[in-house]
Amino acid sequence: MNKSWINKSRWSHEYSKGVEDFLNFVNRSKNQSGKILCPCKSCINRYFHSIKDVKEHIMTNGFFTGYVIWNQHGEDHQVEDVGAEFYPGCKRFSKLSFILHLFHLKCLNSWTARSFDMLLEILIEAFPEGTSLPKTTYEVKKLMKAFDLGYTKIHA
Numbered sequence: 560m561n562k563s564w565i566n567k568s569r570w571s572h573e574y575s576k577g578v579e580d581f582l583n584f585v586n587r588s589k590n591q592s593g594k595i596l597c598p599c600k601s602c603i604n605r606y607f608h609s610i611k612d613v614k615e616h617i618m619t620n621g622f623f624t625g626y627v628i629w630n631q632h633g634e635d636h637q638v639e640d641v642g643a644e645f646y647p648g649c650k651r652f653s654k655l656s657f658i659l660h661l662f663h664l665k666c667l668n669s670w671t672a673r674s675f676d677m678l679l680e681i682l683i684e685a686f687p688e689g690t691s692l693p694k695t696t697y698e699v700k701k702l703m704k705a706f707d708l709g710y711t712k713i714h715a
């Protein structure tokens with residue numbers, strides 16, 4: 560994700576475009592009351608605010624420039640990829656939510672890793688071009704671990 564806008568003038572087009580991108584990105588990390596941690600210069604991820612208020616804060620106070628990896632908003636090394644839609648135009652699932660559903664089925668029905676690999680293989684072939692799915696059970700688990708989704712809990 561491009562973050563160069565953070566250091567641009569708050570009145571520039573790039574800045575407001577960047578803010579929009581950020582807000583779209585963090586839309587997924589809302590808490591139960593629909594709020595997110597505010598990364599503006601005065602809140603510095605200490606307070607939760609509505610998306611609307613966060614936007615206002617970022618526009619008026621500026622974005623906290625030390626906040627380079629948006630880990631408080633769901634970003635880590637793989638997040639840009641995972642937060643992406645499952646395939647272009649897919650409204651029902653994100654890549655991650657689809658994988659979670661799939662993996663849950665695997666656990667419920669005690670599919671073997673090998674059978675799950677085979678399923679992934681045919682799904683990758685069947686879905687539209689641009690679909691991002693891990694290719695193996697191992698990759699799925701790695702992904703879930705990276706997001707601390709507690710696959711061990713699901714597994715138990």
Ligand SMILES: [Zn+2]
Pocket residue numbers: 597598599600601602603613616617620
């Ligand atoms: Zn703020």
